[in-house]
Amino acid sequence: xxxxxRVTKRYGKNVVALNRISLHVEPKEFxxxxxxxxxGKTTLLRLLxxxxxxxxxxxxxxxxxxxxxxxxxxxxxRRKIGVVFQDFKLLPNKTVYENVAFALEVVGMSGRxxxxxxxxxxxxxxxxxxxxxxxxxLSGGERxxxxxxxxxxxxxxxxxxDEPTGNLDPKHAWDVIxxxxxxxxxxxxxxxxxxxxxxxNKLHRRVLTxxxxxxxxxxxNASYKA
Amino acid sequence: MRRKLTTVLRVFRTGAVNFVxxxxxxxxxxxxxxxxxxxxxxxxxxxxxxxxxxxxxTSQVDVSVYLNDSTSSTQxxxxxxxxxxxxxxxxxxxxxxxxALKSFLAQNSNSPNLAQGVTxxxxxxxxxxxxxxxxxxxxxxxxxxxxxxxxxxxxxAQGSPSYSGSLKxxxxxxxxxxxxxxxxxxxxxxxxxxxxxxxxxxxxQMAIFNRREELTIMRLLGASTWYIRGxxxxxxxxxxxxxxxxxxxxxxxxxxxxxxxxxxxxxGLLDINYANTYFTNHFAMLLTLQVLIGIVIGAAxxxxxxxRYLKFKTAR
Numbered sequence: 131x132x133x134x135x136r137v138t139k140r141y142g143k144n145v146v147a148l149n150r151i152s153l154h155v156e157p158k159e160f161x162x163x164x165x166x167x168x169x170g171k172t173t174l175l176r177l178l179x180x181x182x183x184x185x186x187x188x189x190x191x192x193x194x195x196x197x198x199x200x201x202x203x204x205x206x207x208r209r210k211i212g213v214v215f216q217d218f219k220l221l222p223n224k225t226v227y228e229n230v231a232f233a234l235e236v237v238g239m240s241g242r243x244x245x246x247x248x249x250x251x252x253x254x255x256x257x258x259x260x261x262x263x264x265x266x267x268l269s270g271g272e273r274x275x276x277x278x279x280x281x282x283x284x285x286x287x288x289x290x291x292d293e294p295t296g297n298l299d300p301k302h303a304w305d306v307i308x309x310x311x312x313x314x315x316x317x318x319x320x321x322x323x324x325x326x327x328x329x330x331n332k333l334h335r336r337v338l339t340x341x342x343x344x345x346x347x348x349x350x351n352a353s354y355k356a
Numbered sequence: 357m358r359r360k361l362t363t364v365l366r367v368f369r370t371g372a373v374n375f376v377x378x379x380x381x382x383x384x385x386x387x388x389x390x391x392x393x394x395x396x397x398x399x400x401x402x403x404x405x406x407x408x409x410x411x412x413x414t415s416q417v418d419v420s421v422y423l424n425d426s427t428s429s430t431q432x433x434x435x436x437x438x439x440x441x442x443x444x445x446x447x448x449x450x451x452x453x454x455x456a457l458k459s460f461l462a463q464n465s466n467s468p469n470l471a472q473g474v475t476x477x478x479x480x481x482x483x484x485x486x487x488x489x490x491x492x493x494x495x496x497x498x499x500x501x502x503x504x505x506x507x508x509x510x511x512x513a514q515g516s517p518s519y520s521g522s523l524k525x526x527x528x529x530x531x532x533x534x535x536x537x538x539x540x541x542x543x544x545x546x547x548x549x550x551x552x553x554x555x556x557x558x559x560x561q562m563a564i565f566n567r568r569e570e571l572t573i574m575r576l577l578g579a580s581t582w583y584i585r586g587x588x589x590x591x592x593x594x595x596x597x598x599x600x601x602x603x604x605x606x607x608x609x610x611x612x613x614x615x616x617x618x619x620x621x622x623x624g625l626l627d628i629n630y631a632n633t634y635f636t637n638h639f640a641m642l643l644t645l646q647v648l649i650g651i652v653i654g655a656a657x658x659x660x661x662x663x664r665y666l667k668f669k670t671a672r
Contacts, residue, residue, distance in 0.1 A: 179576065183672045201668045208578030219573045223377050235366055236579045238359035280577070 131157040131288060131319045132178065137187030139173050147173040149343040150187070155321065157287070160314045162330055163323040165340035171323040174340065175292050178321070179213055180204050192287055209237055212281030212318070216293035218273045220265040226252070226276050227261040233280045247283060255279045255309055271302025278309050288319045295326055303329065363583065371590025381566070382595060385559045389599035389650060392552030394606050397646055399548050401607070403541035405631045410537055418449075419490065419499055422483035422513040425453075431511055432484060439488060442502055444495050449487040456482045483513045556653050560592050561661040571665040585662045592658035596650030603650075604643050611635055 132155035139148040148170045155161055165171050176182045178191055180199065189196040192210055199207060220229050227248060234244045252258050255275040265273055274294055281289055291310060295303035307329055314320045324330065330337060339346040375382055421439075423432055432450065440448055451459055457474070460482050464470050474481060490496050502508065503517045564571075574584045611632040635642065 180668075181576070182669060185672050201670075204668055205575075205578045205580045208576060210578075213576060219569075219576065221570055221573055223374065223567075223570070232574070232579075233577050235363075236574075236577055236583060238363050240358075240362055 131155050131159070131192060132321070133188075133190040134174075134177075135188040135190075137177065137184045137189060139170075139177060139182060140185045146343050148177075148184075151340075151343070151345055153338070153345065153348075155319060157319055158314070158317055160311070160320045160333075160335045161322070162333065162335050162337045163321060163340060164325070164330060164337060165346075167325075169340045170343045171340055172292055175213075175290050175321065175323055178288075178290055179211060180207060205236075209284060210286055210288070212284065212286035212289040214274070214277050214281050214289070214291040214294045216296040218265075218270075218277045218297075220273055220276055220280075222265055224265075225261065226257060226263050226265075226268070229265070229276055230280045230283050233283050237284065251279045251283045254282070254312065256305070269302070271298050271305055274298060274302070274306050275309065278306065278313075282313050282318070286318060288321070289313060291320065291322045293323055293325065295324060295329065300328070307333070364586075367583065367586030368590055370587035371594065374587055375591045375594045378563070378591070381563045382591075385556070385563055385592075385595050386599045386602070388559045389552075389556050389595055389654070390602045390606070392548070392555055393599050393603035393646055393650055395548050396545070396552055396649070397603055397607050397642065399541075399545050400642075401631050401635055403545055404634055405627055406537050406541055408630055408634070409627055410533070417489075419488040419496060419503075420518040421486040421488065421503060422518065423486070423511055424513050425483070427484070427511045432486070435508065435511060436486060439486065439499075439502070442499055444490050444492055444498050446489045446491040448489070451485045451487070453480050453482060453484045456485045459485075553653055553657075557657040557660065560595075560654065560657040564588060564658065564661040564665070568665045571662065575666065581666050584666060585659065588658045588662055589655045592654035593651045594654075596652070596654030597647055599654075600643075600646035600650035604646055607635065 132153065134151055134153040136150045136152055137148055138146070138150055140146050151170075151174070163171050163174065173182065177184055177189060180196060184196075191207075194207060194210075221232060224232065230248050230251060231244050234247065239247075248261075249258065252261065255278055257272065257275055257279065260268070260272065265276070268276065274297075278291075278294070281291075289310070294306050294310075298306065303326065310320055310322060311333075334351045336348070336350045338348050421435075423435075429452070432452075436448055436450055439445060457480050461471050461474070488499060490499060500517070503512075571584055611628070614628055
């Protein structure tokens with residue numbers, strides 16, 4: 131599903147964010163990416179959403195070779211990948227419903243289909259009844275669940291979550307993680323970058339540790355100590 | 357096809373909704389647009405009015421040819437035919453002796469003594485006259501050359517043609533003033549248009565700068581360039597539409613108020629009555645023009661202003 135072959139990303143001449151990283155993720159896998167701040171986790175995820183281009187190396191996601199990707203094809207690629215950010219990135223002038231609907235409007239789905247789909251997704255993330263709230267009226271956990279609803283509403287094959295619990299208290303953090311697990315059970319490949327030791331240890335999933343721009347360890351059912 | 361239609365409708369609806377939701381920003385942007393569009397409209401009308409005033413002046417200027425009493429009507433007709441062939445002649449008006457006398461008496465109806473004196477003479481002292489109206493006051497030279505050819509001069513009474521001397525100088529002055537006024541008018545309209553475009557562009561750019569985060573998020577969600585940009589363009593076009601309507605209303609009210617309040621028909625150099633009539637007669641055209649300018653400036657500014665936030669990273 132995700133293939134990285136000797137990928138290097140440099141910023142300027144001296145900063146090496148990723149150094150010849152190779153990685154293979156199977157469909158329906160749940161991979162936790164850990165590492166200290168500045169280790170290269172975020173860069174790795176940004177390469178997958180094509181927010182950044184690698185300095186060298188090959189990236190293939192869902193059969194799409196990024197070397198052959200033209201600028202005008204990037205929107206199409208992003209429609210196939212769900213992304214959840216630490217700072218939520220909700221559209222501030224839109225309601226909960228409109229935020230989730232936006233992801234479907236982008237792909238040209240009809241109003242009827244959208245009205246049919248959104249209640250189901252809001253139900254999955256436990257936000258039924260809050261459709262008309264604006265983002266500033268929600269708690270951090272609720273905002274993150276809106277962001278997740280938006281990321282999964284198009285039923286992407288891959289979901290990328292960059293520190294989705296970073297701004298949340300433990301209870302809300304676990305709400306979010308539970309939703310991610312639920313989505314993974316439905317068949318979506320999940321890539322979760324996190325700092326949270328507790329989450330890593332209780333999940334018992336494949337753990338990829340990045341250190342200094344390199345893969346330090348890659349173990350199934352692993353626990354993690356920062 | 358259906359999807360495309362859905363998307364286009366969505367872009368328009370989102371633009372309208374954003375307009376309402378960002379009303380405070382919209383008011384700021386529209387205030388600037390209204391002021392500048394009003395100035396543009398006002399300078400446009402002023403320019404037309406000045407042109408009209410200058411035209412009025414110059415249409416009264418002619419070159420008069422006084423014919424000898426010995427010149428026959430056939431000779432006069434031949435001369436007129438040849439004058440009409442000159443390239444710079446707009447029109448020619450011929451008055452025979454009787455008509456010229458009538459015209460003279462009409463012009464001097466305020467001084468009965470003069471009229472009495474003329475009639476007392478018993479015979480008609482006024483020459484048959486050809487009035488030549490030139491197209492271009494700057495170039496009456498060609499007409500002058502023709503009229504002063506010896507053969508033509510022989511047909512004329514003393515002191516003819518009458519542009520020479522002080523009148524020639526007057527014609528020259530008017531011609532010069534016309535050109536200067538016209539140039540000033542055109543320059544003023546162009547300068548105001550450019551300044552307003554810059555101000556409006558800046559305002560819209562600031563409005564979009566405030567919402568750059570939104571643009572980035574939409575990009576990350578896989579929205580295409582025009583799906584993101586469309587609502588902004590629609591929103592700015594709505595600014596333009598409303599601003600144009602408001603500017604036309606302001607000008608309309610100003611003219612209505614000033615022509616009602618001021619009994620005088622002119623405000624300094626500006627002939628308010630003519631400006632008002634011009635505005636009323638060309639209302640539909642001016643309204644359409646203003647609306648078009650407003651929409652085009654608004655839309656174009658937002659296209660340019662969104663450009664930088666929609667670029668993909670290309671650095672490796």
